[in-house]
Amino acid sequence: MSNINLFETVKLGSITLENRTGVAPMTRTSATPEGLATDEMLSYYTKFAHGGFGLIITEGVYSDDKYSQGYLNQPGIINHEQIQAWKKITDSLHQAGSKIFIQLMHAGAISQGNRFVNETIGPSVVQPKGNQMKFYGGDGPFPIPKELSKEDIAEVTRGFAKAAKRAKEAGFDGIEIHGANGYILDQFLTDYTNQRKDEYGGSTENRVRLLVEVSKAVREAVGQEFTVGIRISQGKVNDYFHKWAGREKDAEIIFGNLGQAGLDYIHVTEFEAWQPAFSIGEGTNAPNSSMEDGPTLAALAKKYSRLPVISNGSLHDPEKAKSMIEKGEADVITLGRGALANSDWVNKVKNGEPLAEFDPEQTFTPDAKIKVFEL
Numbered sequence: 001m002s003n004i005n006l007f008e009t010v011k012l013g014s015i016t017l018e019n020r021t022g023v024a025p026m027t028r029t030s031a032t033p034e035g036l037a038t039d040e041m042l043s044y045y046t047k048f049a050h051g052g053f054g055l056i057i058t059e060g061v062y063s064d065d066k067y068s069q070g071y072l073n074q075p076g077i078i079n080h081e082q083i084q085a086w087k088k089i090t091d092s093l094h095q096a097g098s099k100i101f102i103q104l105m106h107a108g109a110i111s112q113g114n115r116f117v118n119e120t121i122g123p124s125v126v127q128p129k130g131n132q133m134k135f136y137g138g139d140g141p142f143p144i145p146k147e148l149s150k151e152d153i154a155e156v157t158r159g160f161a162k163a164a165k166r167a168k169e170a171g172f173d174g175i176e177i178h179g180a181n182g183y184i185l186d187q188f189l190t191d192y193t194n195q196r197k198d199e200y201g202g203s204t205e206n207r208v209r210l211l212v213e214v215s216k217a218v219r220e221a222v223g224q225e226f227t228v229g230i231r232i233s234q235g236k237v238n239d240y241f242h243k244w245a246g247r248e249k250d251a252e253i254i255f256g257n258l259g260q261a262g263l264d265y266i267h268v269t270e271f272e273a274w275q276p277a278f279s280i281g282e283g284t285n286a287p288n289s290s291m292e293d294g295p296t297l298a299a300l301a302k303k304y305s306r307l308p309v310i311s312n313g314s315l316h317d318p319e320k321a322k323s324m325i326e327k328g329e330a331d332v333i334t335l336g337r338g339a340l341a342n343s344d345w346v347n348k349v350k351n352g353e354p355l356a357e358f359d360p361e362q363t364f365t366p367d368a369k370i371k372v373f374e375l
């Protein structure tokens, strides 16, 4: 246990956050059809800064004018107009004393709304699990993706790098590469969506290669003095309970390689951040199997990457959030649903005021009767 407090400052790369609480990236699909940030988004993001959050990470933002867009009305960062639209938001958050990172996202095979192309791409010709998300305007199964050629892979990487440069111009304080939740980088990381026979497929080292290459390319694009991190998860929007087959050995390879990729932090997300990453005795019915044992994904990220770690997953209970920081498993925590229910979560917790419960109806259309962990 350390004496570090949730409300103390912390350094992430070259910037200092006012405190260790952040808003998790959350897709809103409230941009214009051309992907420009709107006034609705300006007030959505600004209210978290007024509510005391030290860091706000944007929703996933598409990175190129090809295959990256995942949802209609998703914002992008691919041209001058989009840079100018974001600038209003970054200025507003800076005035309110917060830092804002942009989450750069390429949807790959699980794109369900793209105004540039009519097909999807993925590491291999494998139909994604599950169905498109109705609350983001999709319906039915995902299409079968085209396999990325070497040139397509290079284009994805260049897309992230160029988008990162534009994000710097738009006034963001950092970049978060979306390597989680089933989107393209996670499709490369995941054994069943990546069946490639080249250097990007097969072993865990090979499957993490593109994440490392994108991290290095982004670093090179923005220079040393700009904060760059990556988000990693086991679960996916279309496969919530996925676990890495190689368990801690996979964690060692994945976080170990990312630790050498020029990044400033790793953001891990699990359903419940404080639970062991891999349950003991899983699949064996061992009499002593227990969910109480074993390291969390955050602890594994820290151990093997040796980088600062942001932890996410059901941490809206302040005691749970504080404990992740005090145990030294995370340097920063982020809230998704807890922040939607309480845009002033930080101020309320500081003042000992009661917190509101998350209400899915506030976030989704009424027919989107999904369990929230199914996100």
Ligand SMILES: Cc1cc2nc3c(=O)[nH]c(=O)nc-3n(C[C@H](O)[C@H](O)[C@H](O)COP(=O)(O)O)c2cc1C
Pocket: 024, 025, 026, 027, 028, 058, 059, 060, 103, 178, 180, 181, 231, 269, 271, 312, 313, 314, 315, 316, 334, 335, 336, 337, 338, 363, 375
């Ligand atoms: C409405 C909504 C949209 C989300 N969109 C994104 C996203 O764009 N990028 C991302 O990495 N995670 C996204 N997530 C996942 C959240 O960042 C977070 O991991 C999840 O809500 C679990 O955290 P919580 O338990 O604090 O809610 C989204 C979650 C919600 C509720």
